[in-house]
Amino acid sequence: MTDRPDSLSSPDYNPAEELINTDNNHNEINRDAELVINRSNISSTTPQSVTNKSINKLPSKKKPRRLQLTQSQVILLALVAVGLGLWFDLAWLGISGAVVSLLFSLEIVLGSVKDWILKFLTPQERRNIFGFLGFLIAIAALLKYIGVYNIISGWLNQFKYDEFGSWADWVGALGQISIAILAVYVAWAQYVISKDLTIQQNRITQQQTIDAYFQGISDLTLNEEGLLEDWPQERAIAEGRTAAILSSVDKTGKAKIIRFLSQSRLLTPLQRDSRLGRPMLDGSGGYAEDRPYGTRVIDLGVMLAGADLSDQDLRWTDMSEANLVRTNLYRSDLVKANLARTILYEGNLGDADLKSTKLFYGLPKTATPRTRKGIPNYETGENTGVVIERANFSGVKRLSDEQRYYLCAWCGEKGRDRIPGGCEGIPNKLGR
Numbered sequence: 001m002t003d004r005p006d007s008l009s010s011p012d013y014n015p016a017e018e019l020i021n022t023d024n025n026h027n028e029i030n031r032d033a034e035l036v037i038n039r040s041n042i043s044s045t046t047p048q049s050v051t052n053k054s055i056n057k058l059p060s061k062k063k064p065r066r067l068q069l070t071q072s073q074v075i076l077l078a079l080v081a082v083g084l085g086l087w088f089d090l091a092w093l094g095i096s097g098a099v100v101s102l103l104f105s106l107e108i109v110l111g112s113v114k115d116w117i118l119k120f121l122t123p124q125e126r127r128n129i130f131g132f133l134g135f136l137i138a139i140a141a142l143l144k145y146i147g148v149y150n151i152i153s154g155w156l157n158q159f160k161y162d163e164f165g166s167w168a169d170w171v172g173a174l175g176q177i178s179i180a181i182l183a184v185y186v187a188w189a190q191y192v193i194s195k196d197l198t199i200q201q202n203r204i205t206q207q208q209t210i211d212a213y214f215q216g217i218s219d220l221t222l223n224e225e226g227l228l229e230d231w232p233q234e235r236a237i238a239e240g241r242t243a244a245i246l247s248s249v250d251k252t253g254k255a256k257i258i259r260f261l262s263q264s265r266l267l268t269p270l271q272r273d274s275r276l277g278r279p280m281l282d283g284s285g286g287y288a289e290d291r292p293y294g295t296r297v298i299d300l301g302v303m304l305a306g307a308d309l310s311d312q313d314l315r316w317t318d319m320s321e322a323n324l325v326r327t328n329l330y331r332s333d334l335v336k337a338n339l340a341r342t343i344l345y346e347g348n349l350g351d352a353d354l355k356s357t358k359l360f361y362g363l364p365k366t367a368t369p370r371t372r373k374g375i376p377n378y379e380t381g382e383n384t385g386v387v388i389e390r391a392n393f394s395g396v397k398r399l400s401d402e403q404r405y406y407l408c409a410w411c412g413e414k415g416r417d418r419i420p421g422g423c424e425g426i427p428n429k430l431g432r
Contacts, residue, residue: 075104206253213245214260221266221297228265228279228287230297238266238298246303254304255312261298262317269294291361291378310348320358321370339386341370347391355398360385364402368429369410385410389430394418 078101085094220238223229246254261267270279271290282288300322310330314337321341331351338358360367362381374383389412408416408423412430416423
């Protein structure tokens with residue numbers, strides 16, 4: 001029972017004041033609880049912290065330092081032990097040092113070898129090496145178990161060494177033979193290298209000779225104004241120089257000279273002044289051409305007879321009236337070359353390119369090969385064609401119908417079967 005008057009019946013009762021007093025009582029209770037908790041924490045933690053601080057302030061005892069040696073130092077000490085063992089004749093000391101040195105050195109060496117293999121060998125190369133070693137070991141083991149080594153040992157035991165000398169003699173003889181083989185190989189390699197250098201030097205020398213020839217011909221046939229002014233003696237000297245150089249160069253050099261002379265119009269019969277003999281201009285910036293009566297600066301004649309001109313570039317060259325008996329033109333490029341009135345008796349034109357190559361003048365049905373006394377007629381083609389008896393035309397490329405007609409008509413019976421496209425319906429005008 002409380003002495004508090006009844007709140008509902010008392011006139012001094014205030015509900016707001018009652019609520020304020022209740023809140024104040026709760027706040028005081030919370031503050032008292034927090035104070036008790038803080039005191040308990042202080043009492044529980046303070047002795048331990050003081051104890052830890054006091055312990056930290058006590059002087060610490062130093063731990064004993066252990067002696068640590070590197071692998072290199074251990075190896076060095078082991079080698080010193082080996083040296084002492086050898087010096088004082090102590091076997092146990094020398095063997096112990098050698099074993100220790102071997103173990104520690106083996107660890108370093110194996111690590112280095114492993115690093116080298118991983119750095120310089122790819123996984124595929126490592127597999128190949130291991131596979132090769134495994135193959136050799138497997139073969140050696142199989143030969144052991146099969147008994148091959150026993151057979152060889154028995155054969156060696158039965159072998160009469162006195163009849164063939166000692167093994168040292170055999171090994172010495174084998175060494176001498178190996179040295180002789182090596183000397184032969186070195187000599188052969190030197191020969192090949194020397195041959196290649198000689199060929200290269202010959203090419204350089206030949207090109208220098210050809211360049212000097214070009215300059216000499218130009219100086220000989222041109223005047224100070226650069227006009228062609230050739231006299232009989234100058235033409236004779238030019239022909240002599242050409243004949244000499246064509247006989248001293250290879251087929252590539254010959255082709256270069258022919259191209260130079262053709263493009264310089266020195267192989268073309270030029271129209272001449274009937275009194276002075278000088279070449280005449282054609283009114284369009286060049287020299288006039290006169291096939292029936294013109295004079296060439298250089299007449300090839302028999303300079304190319306029997307020459308090897310295979311696989312060469314002879315496009316747009318003028319070799320008309322040249323003697324090409326037994327000349328080898330195999331696989332040569334003769335596009336738009338002029339072979340009219342040339343003598344290709346027994347020549348080889350196999351696989352040559354004859355596109356637009358001039359073999360005759362006039363029409364194919366009226367054109368005939370040149371003869372010794374026949375006068376050429378450049379309108380009808382009589383005595384303007386190439387002599388192709390017994391020539392080889394097998395596999396020629398880009399042969400026109402007019403060219404095929406002429407070849408079939410005048411190549412002879414032996415050559416008609418080798419002309420591409422056949423000669424059916426074309427008469428054999430050669431008669432043999």
